[in-house]
Amino acid sequence: MFSVTASAQKKVALPHGMVYGTKPGSIGLKKASELEDFMGRRTRISAVIVGKVLRVTKPKGGWFELDADSGRVIRAHFKNYNVTLPVELKGREVIIEGVAAKQFIADDQQHMAGDTVVGKKQHEALANPKKRLVFEVTGLMINK
Template structure:
């Protein structure tokens, strides 16, 4: 009688330990390679995030597929995050579709994102949405913060590493 009670408790303890180890292992690999948020990004024209600004040249907006490391997830709902562009520069990114929720565990992971990159500009006459008009040329020449020059509207993100 006494040995059967000991056997049952040992079996119960061993199963609970195995379950706990399995749950902990799942938490560490919560974002596996290839996990996709939004639409799956393409790989045609893939470039490093540090080369995006030079790729854009004088254009204010362009479609691109870039590869970079996530600095931090600023707002999980809506998919707002910051991407490292080297030399202290940061690309602020957010999803076009607000229904995307990013996990905060994405911090420090390498991702591939696809979408539209746009340069920020300062409107000196409070016409932020005016676009490229005659006055718009002056707006694009004004200097913005060099660490926060590019905003990226993401349509798809894939965890790379």
């Protein structure tokens, strides 16, 4: 006779209202799909957005991707590296607060120079149109 021991991994319960980082505000709440249009020509903006998590890319440091509709993706990460997100966050609706920035290709190693055209070179030339926004998160709350 022999015995078989089966152990199942415990599924992490992610209740509505669970907060990672600081609790995000609700003033000026926008949908993730509206963020790029709301930014207009600005390269960086503080915002509070709501959207669906596509996947958690790196749990340590809180790296994840947010759905911005029409195949567009907002890549997000926490400002504070000490935050660890569970991979079970995939498919959940979240409210996040932080700073959104447009991705651009910097010329001559001038990464902080801004989003301008210099000579014949254009910053937007190599940027993926589906992954143009990066979001530095200060707080996340599970909404649904």
